[in-house]
Amino acid sequence: MIPVLNERDNLPAALDAIGAQRNAPVYEVLVVDNGSTDGTRQLAAAHPRVTQVLLERERGPYAARNAGIAAARGEVVVLTDADCRAEPDWLHAGMRAIEDGADLVGGAIVQDRDPSASVWARYDRATYLRQEQFVLEQRFAATANLFVRAAVFSHVGVFRPELVASGDLEFGHRATAAGHRLVYASDARVAHRPRATLRDTWHLHRKLGSGFAELARAGLREKPWSDPALREPLSVALWLVSEDGGYVPRRKLLPVHTLAMTARWVGRLTGRG
Numbered sequence: 001m002i003p004v005l006n007e008r009d010n011l012p013a014a015l016d017a018i019g020a021q022r023n024a025p026v027y028e029v030l031v032v033d034n035g036s037t038d039g040t041r042q043l044a045a046a047h048p049r050v051t052q053v054l055l056e057r058e059r060g061p062y063a064a065r066n067a068g069i070a071a072a073r074g075e076v077v078v079l080t081d082a083d084c085r086a087e088p089d090w091l092h093a094g095m096r097a098i099e100d101g102a103d104l105v106g107g108a109i110v111q112d113r114d115p116s117a118s119v120w121a122r123y124d125r126a127t128y129l130r131q132e133q134f135v136l137e138q139r140f141a142a143t144a145n146l147f148v149r150a151a152v153f154s155h156v157g158v159f160r161p162e163l164v165a166s167g168d169l170e171f172g173h174r175a176t177a178a179g180h181r182l183v184y185a186s187d188a189r190v191a192h193r194p195r196a197t198l199r200d201t202w203h204l205h206r207k208l209g210s211g212f213a214e215l216a217r218a219g220l221r222e223k224p225w226s227d228p229a230l231r232e233p234l235s236v237a238l239w240l241v242s243e244d245g246g247y248v249p250r251r252k253l254l255p256v257h258t259l260a261m262t263a264r265w266v267g268r269l270t271g272r273g
Helices: 010-020 038-044 059-071 089-099 119-127 130-138 149-154 168-175 198-219 235-245 250-270
Strands: 002-004 031-034 053-054 075-079 084-086 104-111 143-147 181-190
Touching: 002 010, 002 038, 002 059, 002 143, 010 031, 010 084, 010 130, 031 038, 031 059, 038 053, 038 089, 053 059, 059 084, 059 168, 075 089, 075 149, 089 143, 089 181, 104 130, 104 168, 119 235, 130 181, 143 149, 143 181, 149 168, 168 181, 168 198, 181 235, 198 250, 235 250
Parallel strands: 002 031, 031 053, 104 181
Antiparallel strands: 075 143, 084 181, 104 143
16 A cells, blocks of 8 residues: 655556565555645556555545555555555565564665765665664554554554654554564565655655654653654764765765754754654
């Protein structure tokens, strides 16, 4: 299931990849449009692998995901995004983890690699969507690659539709607190395009900060001055970027990291993404 909002440029590759799955069980492909104005809905409806295109008028990615969950007919709901391309054995690997006893499976999110990538792309690739860390250390999985037994939604409820970000974290904590087993599947892989510009980096991290604010209002996140996500050290970012693809001088990464942290603070303090 894919929620979309003006994703005409990204959606065809995502749907083609889902349609090319190997050794997968019978599956349906749901696309939930959240008010696109660029022809995304029509493109999805014309794709041969799409089972159903839904329209969700309540704005927000989690409201759109909830509409897809309500319409899904299978025993397992699989979520991904329009800017992801599933590898051919994605469904097979994720379902194998479910069959082995997991209730929720966070699959690997592999950021695209480009030798000429900008420092913005290098930063995003190394520091964002670290799914293994999310699953093993933070008890949630990003919805870019998430398998969930439908029974889990029946037991603990769906995503909080009012959230613009961090709804996956809130849901993961709620599901695992209720005793549902979350695992990481390194072989259930989707590729993802890193954000490669100043504007995209600002927009992403401001949205993350606004999600932190929403969770804090619900009593689910620390005060700003004690929230580690607002105080990530430059040294950690330097190490992650260098580990991911070679050394980047501190002077080049400093403005990128400063902008990302500033955007998080702006989103956290204003509550707007």
